[in-house]
Amino acid sequence: MSCATLFPRLLGDVGGTNARFGWQAAPGQALQNIRVLACADHAGIDLAIEHYLHSEGLDRPRAACLGIACPVTGDSVRMTNHHWAFSVQALQQQLGLQALRVINDFTALALSLPDLPADSKIPVGGPLRGAEQAPVALIGPGTGLGVSGLLPSQGQWLPMAGEGGHVTLAARTALEFETLQVLQHRFGHVSAERVLSGQGLEDLHAALRCVRGDTAPQQPLDAAGITRLALQQGESSCLQTLDMFAVFLGRVAGDLALTLGARGGLFIGGGIVPRLLGWFEHSGFRREFEDKGRYGVYLAEVPVWVIHTEHSPALWGAARALDQLH
Structure with a gap:
């Protein structure tokens, strides 16, 4: 049966x-x-x-x-x-x-992606539609970092079951390198999930304080507190944390889109990014998503949507x- x-x-x-x-x-x-x-x-x-x-x-x-x-x-x-x-x-x-x-x-x-209603997909740059019958990528920071995708096959969609959230996170700037060194000293391997998650946001904030040499006593902030202080009060250290979070997410998402050939688009799920809407669309995410040298033109044609549903x-x-x- x-x-x-x-x-x-x-x-x-x-x-x-x-x-x-x-x-x-x-x-x-x-x-x-x-x-x-x-x-x-x-x-x-x-x-x-x-x-x-x-x-x-x-x-x-x-x-x-x-x-x-x-x-x-x-x-x-x-x-x-x-x-x-x-x-x-x-x-x-x-x-x-x-x-x-x-x-x-x-x-x-x-x-669930092929059946998502249009009003639950918030665009973050690129064209409004992805290429037909092309792979689709999915990434989502939450408690951890989820990664998956869909591959077209004879009129159906085949989902991928992987653990891409645990790939190694890479730095491009001196500040990023110093920050990841702090995290590496504390945790050893610094995966994408180590930064792109709720706990990761907290650890990233603490690492940036260390890099700045900020030794003033402070109660550790949770992810919700960091987000609130950044978006509602414009607190500089929390905004810096969110900025780096968005940049790292753009970099990892761009790598995923290139790896899968996700010309059908990339979706962002998880519980964190939907709470950043209104700010996230104008963050460094899209710039970093496309900043892949000769393949920037390729990624410029890949739409990105944030999943936002009740x-x-x-x-x-x-x-x-x-x-x-x-």
Whole structure:
């Protein structure tokens, strides 16, 4: 029996901070009972799911698909930026499911991209439309840094499941080099995720203070505080942090677009950049995205959009993943 016929469905988008769940009662029906739970409030994903089903008054689903923020390479799943770990087979048995599919959360988000409504895509330079039947890239700073993409194949889209957030971050200016040296001394390998994430924003701010020789006592700022002080009060050190964040994101996104040949466009997901809209479009992101020497002209023709939606589109991507499972 195809999973496309198994309903009702439980759909999940599980990040390092929040788990988002939705319910699809029948084929073609809209998602219902969408709810966001804090991962820290539940000892395991099984307890979070049970809490969701009980609190929403839902029956047992027949099928489920969970997009989760970690590599999914077999039965054993262990999150990268949270302590949840589980066996896919054991979870399926525990929930009494006829089918359970677990995929990377950005694979789920990538699967939703072809169906995103126009008003949920905020343009950040380049043409309004991407090339037809060309690869599409996806990157998203949040609790971690998600990376994925879509490849066209015989009229369908094939999602990529990779861990591109852990590529090595590169400096181009003296200030960037000094800043990354501070981070390297503290952490060893400085990946893109080490800077392009919520914790990364905090670590970047602290590293820049160190480079400036700022030894004045200060309570460490969290990512929300850095963003608020930068955008609402124009505080110089926080603005400098956001500026470097946007530049690094542009550089990594440009590398991704070149690697995939993403002439179909690049999407930015995750929870951080949508909160920067109004400022981000005029930041150094687009300049750095295109600043690839002879291939600047190539990237100038690649549109970039920030995904801005009320509910996680990865839930729809999880539904599509079930439709494709036989």
